[in-house]
Amino acid sequence: MNNQRNPTISKGVDSTLIWLYLLLVAIGLMSIFSVTYREGDDVLRSFLNFKTEYSKQLIFFGASLLLGLFILLTDSKFFTATANIWYAFGVLLLLLVFPFHSNVRGTESIIKLGGFNLQPAELMKLFVCLALAKYLSRVETDFNKTSSHLMAAGILLLPALITIAQHETGLALVFFAFFLVMFREGLPAGYLVIGFSLAVLVVATLLVDKNILAVIILIIALLTIYFGWRFTRQRRELIIIVSLVTVTCVGVQRFAVPFIFTHVLKGYQVERIFSLIGRENPYAKLNTVKGDDEPVDKKGKDTDYNVRQSKIAIGSGGFVGRGFLKGTQTRFEFVPEQRTDFIFCTIGEGFGFLGCLGVLGIYIFLLLRIVNIAERQRSVFSRCYAYGVASVFFFHIAINICMTIGLAPVIGIPLPFISYGGTSLLSFTTMLFILIRLDADRQMVLR
């Protein structure tokens, strides 16, 4: 313990994570460069004139490094001590969005502070991560009790609900990634089963006619009762439980899903979901959510334009890619949101299947490394925090890449460390460096 006063900050720092981080940011810079660079530009000058996007990203990178260094210099106890305060501060910021939001990019989740756009939901990921870790690591928390489950769920559902109220469903979904943390800490598998069943039910609602689905649910219920009849003596309870479940299912299928599609999600989001499964949107005219229809320039093209162009870009890369700066899809802006959400196309087009494999390899190495680090922590707080970071990264990576290759609906969330954007780079860097700081003190038991 006394060694903690040692002045060298590098002690205990996991260099692998830092190398992976630097590698990913470099890939990101290169990708942004290949999108923005035009033939004849003076590379060195435009990298330093801070006007081009790759040059701006370079500044963000410098700022991130400074912030990372600063975090490495702080005491680990600072994070455990202030976790709840940060959380409260974050929720306050989220609530402040309602009266003070500015209509940037058609969202209602941004506060304009001078020239800087602050998106509290972005910061909230970090705060929830800290607060959840704090709660789970409390001595008095017994995570076998349902009340603790509810409390933990509440920590992440509160900001999620506020974000949904701001019609940022994509961002809100990120908070659900924290269930992975709770799962690791002993959340009964039954919850996951219920959650999975609910997901199946929602997908089924989209794919199957509502009356047919109701009949199917009823048949499943009757079959359950028929087979359950022999195995249980508490037949009364069986009937009550099955009936309740059936009613809930039908309720979800009949009322909840249509309600979400008409009152919670924006019209274009519903369109994207339906375009992913290749169906016509039956709720198109019923949608009552106000706000700009689509944040990106639509140019009168159909809803799956982005995904189609993105798939063309990635597919045209082939096995080895078209070469750096040779991709026509990404260089001539056929894919919208090229630098931010659809940055993966650049890699797919320029470097092909091998390049994608390389980037995915780096990511999976990063995630598994974080899980390993999590498992070597002595303190529950650090472990929970590490799992939180892994969950958030995983969610971002998986959803972002799946969306570019047409496996997930288009949700505007960035690819960690690679996408252009100061806020996302800073927040991911902060999350990672707090983890590195905590890991450096892995012999300590933090509360």
Add this chain to the structure above:
Amino acid sequence: MSVFNQSRSNIIRLIFLGLFLIIIVQLFNLQVIQGKYKQLAMDNAVFAKTRYPDRGIIYDRKNRPILNNTIMYDLVVVPKEAKKTDTFGLCEILGIDTAEYNKRIKEASFKNGPYRPSIFEDLLEPQLQARLDENIWKFPGFALVERPVRVYPFNAAAHIMGYIGEADSTIIKRSGGFYHMGDYVGRNGLEAYYERVLMGQRGVEFLLKDNKNRLVGNYEKGRYDTPAIRGRNLHTYIDVELQQLAEKLISGKLGAVVALDPKTGGILAMASGPNYDPNTLTGPNKQKNYGRMVLDVKAPLLNRAIQGFYPPGSTYKPLGALIGLDEGVITPASGIGCTGAYYGCNKVVHCTEHWQGHSANLRLSIAWSCNSFFSDVFRKTIDNPEYHSSRAGLIQWTNYMHKFGLGHRIGVDLPSEIGGNVPDTTQYDKEYHRSWNSCTMVTIGIGQDKLTVTPLQMANSMAIVANKGYYYIPHFVKNIENETEKDTLLKKYREKHEVLTHIPNDVYDIVQEGMQDVVDHGTAQVARIPGINMCAKTGTAENKTVLDGRVIQLKDNSMFVCFAPREDPKICVAVVVQNAGFGASWAAPIASLMVEKYLTDSIRAERLPEIKRIAEANIIPDYFERLQYKTDSVRAYKWFNLTHDSDYIKKYLPRRSAKKENRAPAPVAMKPEKDKMINENLYAKRSTTDKRNP
């Protein structure tokens, strides 16, 4: 505390790996298995732009360009960038109103999209272009773009050169995909006949376009581009000054002038009247001008030198004599006692000369154009005892005519030539139920009956006489620039056609002497040029037409054929002036002026008033005015029936006002787009009307 949950870390690892595996499978599917995306990306981003080369230039015999290229300017707009343009200033310069401006901008956005340039106004007049060029900075989004245009520096040879136009669906279909929509292609004349030579080779440039279809640069730095290769030039036999003279002389008349070099078959000049300035079909008003000419019943677009066919009349007589001589049915000493008519058949063939001895021998008969003598020669040819039947005789005669290049297209290097008619046994069998003899068709001997020829064929027949038995197929192009083995177009023009083999040179001399007598003492003395021995033959052919149900007797067609100088023929000329009277009155002086101009390279000062007199004479028959009125009103009626648009028919309806007296207004000037529609709908085969004429 939750150490016993450690196994769950493995589940989480599996979840991570599982999802990544799904992603990798989908990536493999997109990038390796499905090949279509590469093509889709190419379609998205690469635009194959056709580069059009300059068309070849056509030169005359002295290397003066008759058909050249020049640059005109289109005003082009990119609608999205034209938002801040000074609309009023632009409208004022162009002379349009704001509504028209907005309409055109809207059309442009619709046609090519708001981010790509579209033509706002094409082929600007030079003054307009200059004004716009000065002020173009005031009109962001607008630009002047060069466009190569064909130009005729001498304003001459419209019918020969032809013109280019956009390829229509038939041309595209016939070319098997070689031409595309919007390609320019030779539509007439040498432009069409030598299309593949003149057009050069189109190049392709692969350009990159961005998401808004703007072109942003070359694909792969132009590695896959093919350059456009300039079209090859043509060198012709045409003497452009002679051509201009011919056009001047035939203007205001219906008819044709053809001059060719008998030694080579090269055509020196070919004019058709009425004619037009070829530059009217290239400039800004080409649609309007074309529409007007198509609707003109005098058919200025028709090249009468190869598309008008006429009974040759007396100009056939030297040919008739040559066939008789070659067949051996007459000798230069053969004669006939003619006293003003030929009584050998049931119908009497009258002769213009009555005095005894004008048909004592071949030379005299040619000189005095004795109808009796040539009727007799023709009958002797048909009833040649060698063949035992007049059927075989007629076949033999037909063969001669075909060998002379008559009765079928002679094969000049212009499209849409007409062959004329040489009657054969089937035609007479059909008409006379197989019972006919040499008397049935005796007037062929004097160039009448069913025999028709084009002025070009007449000139070529003269070449046979001048050359003493051979000819080359008449043609314009002497050689093609950088000619190679593959250029087969000119091959047939370099073959000598020996058509008469049994006639000794001194017998030819007798025929030629007879023809020289025509000029020196006979009917064509007006054509005499001092110091030049010219051989000639006049011709006159009757013609009638039917108008408003009545047969109208029209003035005779005036015809003249000649070659000169007799000793070493350098030029053959055939002239036809429709409805002008005797051959000597109009056709002979025209031909004579052509010969003088060509052989002496100038025209004597005392003949200049004659040129003026002929050039200014308007010998177009009156009935055309009535015909024009009729066709216009019929068209207006059909237009009304088609569209219920009474714009045009109004002025033809009888009214109580004073306008009634004005029975024949000038041809109606219609709006070009309507003209085009009418042409396509109703007058697709307009050019055929002239065939009924002579």
